[in-house]
Amino acid sequence: MPGPGAALIRKWRAWRRLPASVRALFLPTWCLLGCARLATLLVPFRRLAPYLGKHLGNTTFTPLLGPQQAVRAARIGQVVELAARYAPWRALCHEQAIVARVWLGGYKIPYALYYGVGKEPDGTLRAHAWVSAGPVCVTGGDSWGDYTVVATFVGPG
Numbered sequence: 001m002p003g004p005g006a007a008l009i010r011k012w013r014a015w016r017r018l019p020a021s022v023r024a025l026f027l028p029t030w031c032l033l034g035c036a037r038l039a040t041l042l043v044p045f046r047r048l049a050p051y052l053g054k055h056l057g058n059t060t061f062t063p064l065l066g067p068q069q070a071v072r073a074a075r076i077g078q079v080v081e082l083a084a085r086y087a088p089w090r091a092l093c094h095e096q097a098i099v100a101r102v103w104l105g106g107y108k109i110p111y112a113l114y115y116g117v118g119k120e121p122d123g124t125l126r127a128h129a130w131v132s133a134g135p136v137c138v139t140g141g142d143s144w145g146d147y148t149v150v151a152t153f154v155g156p157g
Helices: 004-017 020-042 045-051 067-085 093-106
Strands: 054-057 112-119 125-133 136-139 148-154
Touching: 020 067, 020 093, 067 093, 067 125, 067 136, 093 112, 093 125, 093 136
Parallel strands: none
Antiparallel strands: 054 148, 112 125, 112 148, 125 136
16 A cells, blocks of 8 residues: 655656646635635625626626637636645635636636525525636636526636
C-alpha cells in the first residue's frame, strides 16, 4: 500500500500537467472564493445584486463570444471548479458564480449569471446559480433542464 508520499507525488504531477494559465489563477481564485463566501454571509443580496451585472429579470440570454474569449471562459471555469474543490469553506454554486463573474468581467468577456429554482421529487424547492459565456458553461453545469430561471445578470458586451 503506497504511503502519503505517493499521494503527494501524484498530486504534484497532476498540478504540473495543468495549463500555466490555470496554475497562475488558482491562488487568486481561491482567495476570491473566500471573499465571495464572506459576502454571501454578510451582505444582503439586494446590496450584492448590483455588482453581479445588469439585471434582466427572469429572461434567458446568451452572449456571443469570439474564439479566444470562449477558451478563456472555459479556463476560468476550470480554475474556479479546482479552487472550490480545495476551499476549506463552503464554495458551492453561488460563490463560484460570483467568482466567475469577477474574472469574466475583469477580462471583459460577456457573460450571463443565472439564478434558478427547481423542485425535488418530494416537493421541496432547491436553488442553483450558474454562469454561461456564449456556448461555454463556466460554472454550475448545463442547468437549463433542471431549473426555472428566476433572475439573470449580464456582463459587459
